[in-house]
Amino acid sequence: MTVEGRPPLPPPARTVFFVSDGTGITAETFGHAVLSQFEMRFRQIRIPFIDTLDKARDAARRINEVYASDNQRPIVFSTLVKHDLSGVIRASHGMHMDLFQTFVAPLEMELGVKSTHTIGRIHNVVDSEEYKNRIEAINFSLAHDDGQSHKNLAEADVILVGVSRSGKTPTSLYLAMQYGIKAANYPLIPDDFERGKLPSSLPPFKHKLFGLTIAPERLAQIREERRAGSKYASILNCRYEVAEAEMMMKREGIRWLSSTTKSIEEIATTVLQEIKPDRREF
Amino acid sequence: MTVEGRPPLPPPARTVFFVSDGTGITAETFGHAVLSQFEMRFRQIRIPFIDTLDKARDAARRINEVYASDNQRPIVFSTLVKHDLSGVIRASHGMHMDLFQTFVAPLEMELGVKSTHTIGRIHNVVDSEEYKNRIEAINFSLAHDDGQSHKNLAEADVILVGVSRSGKTPTSLYLAMQYGIKAANYPLIPDDFERGKLPSSLPPFKHKLFGLTIAPERLAQIREERRAGSKYASILNCRYEVAEAEMMMKREGIRWLSSTTKSIEEIATTVLQEIKPDRREF
Incomplete structure (x- = not known):
C-alpha cells in the first residue's frame, strides 16, 4: 500500500552487512558514518558475535547469497580482530571494509609494538x-x-x-x-x-x-x-x-x-x- | 600518592586526538576500537565541532604543540567530511587516520555515485x-x-x-x-x-x-x-x-x-x- 499521490520508495539499492566478533556496535557506527555520505538507501544486515570459524563461514555464505540474489556485491563493514576469521569473510563476494585490517598494521609500525589481536576487549569490560x-x-x-x-x-x-x-x-x-x-x-x-x-x-x-x-x-x-x-x-x-x-x-x-x-x-x-x-x- | 607495594603507573606513552566536525562520538568509537588492540595507555584529547577553517587551524596547532612537547607524533583519529578541513589537520605533525578519507573514495567507485561531503548528517537528525x-x-x-x-x-x-x-x-x-x-x-x-x-x-x-x-x-x-x-x-x-x-x-x-x-x-x-x-x- 502506498500513500496516495506519493510514488512508492524505490527498493534499497544495495545490501550492507555489519560483521563483528563482538556486538557489532562499532562496525555499525563506522559503517553508518561512511554511508551517511551517500544519498542512497541501503538494506542493512547485522551479524554480531562471529567468534568462531564456523560462524564466519555461515556469515560468508549469507554474503554470497546476497551477492547472487542482488546481482551486485554487498558492502561489508567489519570489525574482526582475528586474521583467520576476517580471512574467511574477505574471501566472500563483498566489497570489504575492515576497520582493524586497515588501521591496526600502520599503528603497529608507528608504535613499534605488536597488537594483541584480542577479540572484543569489551568481553572483560564488566569488571x-x-x-x-x-x-x-x-x-x-x-x-x-x-x-x-x-x-x-x-x-x-x-x-x-x-x-x-x-x-x-x-x-x-x-x-x-x-x-x-x-x-x-x-x-x-x-x-x-x-x-x-x-x-x-x-x-x-x-x-x-x-x-x-x-x-x-x-x-x-x-x-x-x-x-x-x-x-x-x-x-x-x-x-x-x-x-x-x-x-x-x-x-x-x-x-x-x-x-x-x-x-x-x-x-x-x-x-x-x-x-x-x-x-x-x- | 601510590598504593603501597604497587609501582606507580607509567605516564601514558602517547597522546591521541579525536578530531571531528560533529560530536566526535564516531571518531572516538573508531579510535577506541583500534587502540584497544594495544596494551598501552594513551592520553586522550577530544576536539569536536571542527566545522570551520579557523577551528581546524586551532586544532592543528594543538596537535603540533603535543608533537613538540611529547617529542613524538600524536595519533590523530578523525572524521572530517570536508576536504579543506581534513587537509588542514593532515598537514599537522600527527599520524593521521581519517575514516572518511580512507573509506569514502573506494565506496564512491563501487557505488558509481559521488558522496555528498555533508558535515554530520546528524545535524538534520532531530527532525x-x-x-x-x-x-x-x-x-x-x-x-x-x-x-x-x-x-x-x-x-x-x-x-x-x-x-x-x-x-x-x-x-x-x-x-x-x-x-x-x-x-x-x-x-x-x-x-x-x-x-x-x-x-x-x-x-x-x-x-x-x-x-x-x-x-x-x-x-x-x-x-x-x-x-x-x-x-x-x-x-x-x-x-x-x-x-x-x-x-x-x-x-x-x-x-x-x-x-x-x-x-x-x-x-x-x-x-x-x-x-x-x-x-x-x-
Missing part, C-alpha cells in the same frame, strides 16, 4: 572500573531524574536545569551511559519563576549547573504531542516559561545552550566540553 | 523519524522501568523480566537510546515466586517477554553494594530468587540469557537479535 562507573552513573542519573531526589547532589558531575521537555532527561541518561557522567536534572517550573529563585536545593551546587533552553515554538510542538490542547502546551505559556527560565539562568550566571536543533549526542558532547574537558584516559 | 523514535523509546522505557506502569504494554517491543539487579534497567535504556526499541521491564519478586505466577499484567504479552538471569554470587555482590548486610543481598536469598526465577521462566517458556559476564551492549545486542533481526533500513 573494569570504567564499566562500573557507567552503571553507577546510570543508576545515579535515573534516581536524580526530574528533581526526584535531593540526596547526594554533591556527587553529581553536572546538574541540568531547564523547563519541562527541554531535553534534560535524555541528555542526562546519554551522559551517564556514554561517558559515565553522573548527571542529575531539575525542572524549572512556574513556581520557581514566581518566587524568582532557583529550586532550593540547587544554589549550593551552582558551579555544577548547566542550562538547556529551547525555542518556544518547538517546545509547544513537543508538549502538544504529550498533552494536546493543554495550557501547558500552549504557545503563550511556552513563551512565558522559556523567557522566565532564560532570565533566571542569566541572572544566576548559569551557562546554557539551546537544544532546539541539537540531538542529544550534540547536547551531551557540548555539556561534556564545558564540565570535563579531556578528563578521560585509558 | 528524522529515526531520531523521534529514539526519543519516544527513551520516554517509554523510563515510564515502564521496574514495572512502574502497566499502561500501553501493547506498544512495547520487548518486556525484560528478571530478579532485582539482574541488569534490566540499563539494558532497557540502552535498547531505547541506541536502537529506538521500546523496552519495558518488570522485576520478578518473592511474591511472584510464592504465587507461582508471572506478574498479572504480563501473560497477555508473553511473546514479548525476555528474561535476564545472573549468577547468585554476582547478584549478592551487586546487591551488597547497595544494601550491605541485608537479607535482600544475602547469598542464600540470592540463590533462592535466581533458582525460582529460572524455574518460572522455564515453565513459562520465556527465552533468557545470563547477564553475569555480559556488558549492557552485549545483552542489548543479543536481545535485539532475538526480537527484531534485521528490521532497520535507512
Whole structure:
C-alpha cells in the first residue's frame, strides 16, 4: 500500500552487512558514518558475535547469497580482530571494509609494538572500573531524574536545569551511559519563576549547573504531542516559561545552550566540553 | 600518592586526538576500537565541532604543540567530511587516520555515485523519524522501568523480566537510546515466586517477554553494594530468587540469557537479535 499521490520508495539499492566478533556496535557506527555520505538507501544486515570459524563461514555464505540474489556485491563493514576469521569473510563476494585490517598494521609500525589481536576487549569490560562507573552513573542519573531526589547532589558531575521537555532527561541518561557522567536534572517550573529563585536545593551546587533552553515554538510542538490542547502546551505559556527560565539562568550566571536543533549526542558532547574537558584516559 | 607495594603507573606513552566536525562520538568509537588492540595507555584529547577553517587551524596547532612537547607524533583519529578541513589537520605533525578519507573514495567507485561531503548528517537528525523514535523509546522505557506502569504494554517491543539487579534497567535504556526499541521491564519478586505466577499484567504479552538471569554470587555482590548486610543481598536469598526465577521462566517458556559476564551492549545486542533481526533500513 502506498500513500496516495506519493510514488512508492524505490527498493534499497544495495545490501550492507555489519560483521563483528563482538556486538557489532562499532562496525555499525563506522559503517553508518561512511554511508551517511551517500544519498542512497541501503538494506542493512547485522551479524554480531562471529567468534568462531564456523560462524564466519555461515556469515560468508549469507554474503554470497546476497551477492547472487542482488546481482551486485554487498558492502561489508567489519570489525574482526582475528586474521583467520576476517580471512574467511574477505574471501566472500563483498566489497570489504575492515576497520582493524586497515588501521591496526600502520599503528603497529608507528608504535613499534605488536597488537594483541584480542577479540572484543569489551568481553572483560564488566569488571573494569570504567564499566562500573557507567552503571553507577546510570543508576545515579535515573534516581536524580526530574528533581526526584535531593540526596547526594554533591556527587553529581553536572546538574541540568531547564523547563519541562527541554531535553534534560535524555541528555542526562546519554551522559551517564556514554561517558559515565553522573548527571542529575531539575525542572524549572512556574513556581520557581514566581518566587524568582532557583529550586532550593540547587544554589549550593551552582558551579555544577548547566542550562538547556529551547525555542518556544518547538517546545509547544513537543508538549502538544504529550498533552494536546493543554495550557501547558500552549504557545503563550511556552513563551512565558522559556523567557522566565532564560532570565533566571542569566541572572544566576548559569551557562546554557539551546537544544532546539541539537540531538542529544550534540547536547551531551557540548555539556561534556564545558564540565570535563579531556578528563578521560585509558 | 601510590598504593603501597604497587609501582606507580607509567605516564601514558602517547597522546591521541579525536578530531571531528560533529560530536566526535564516531571518531572516538573508531579510535577506541583500534587502540584497544594495544596494551598501552594513551592520553586522550577530544576536539569536536571542527566545522570551520579557523577551528581546524586551532586544532592543528594543538596537535603540533603535543608533537613538540611529547617529542613524538600524536595519533590523530578523525572524521572530517570536508576536504579543506581534513587537509588542514593532515598537514599537522600527527599520524593521521581519517575514516572518511580512507573509506569514502573506494565506496564512491563501487557505488558509481559521488558522496555528498555533508558535515554530520546528524545535524538534520532531530527532525528524522529515526531520531523521534529514539526519543519516544527513551520516554517509554523510563515510564515502564521496574514495572512502574502497566499502561500501553501493547506498544512495547520487548518486556525484560528478571530478579532485582539482574541488569534490566540499563539494558532497557540502552535498547531505547541506541536502537529506538521500546523496552519495558518488570522485576520478578518473592511474591511472584510464592504465587507461582508471572506478574498479572504480563501473560497477555508473553511473546514479548525476555528474561535476564545472573549468577547468585554476582547478584549478592551487586546487591551488597547497595544494601550491605541485608537479607535482600544475602547469598542464600540470592540463590533462592535466581533458582525460582529460572524455574518460572522455564515453565513459562520465556527465552533468557545470563547477564553475569555480559556488558549492557552485549545483552542489548543479543536481545535485539532475538526480537527484531534485521528490521532497520535507512
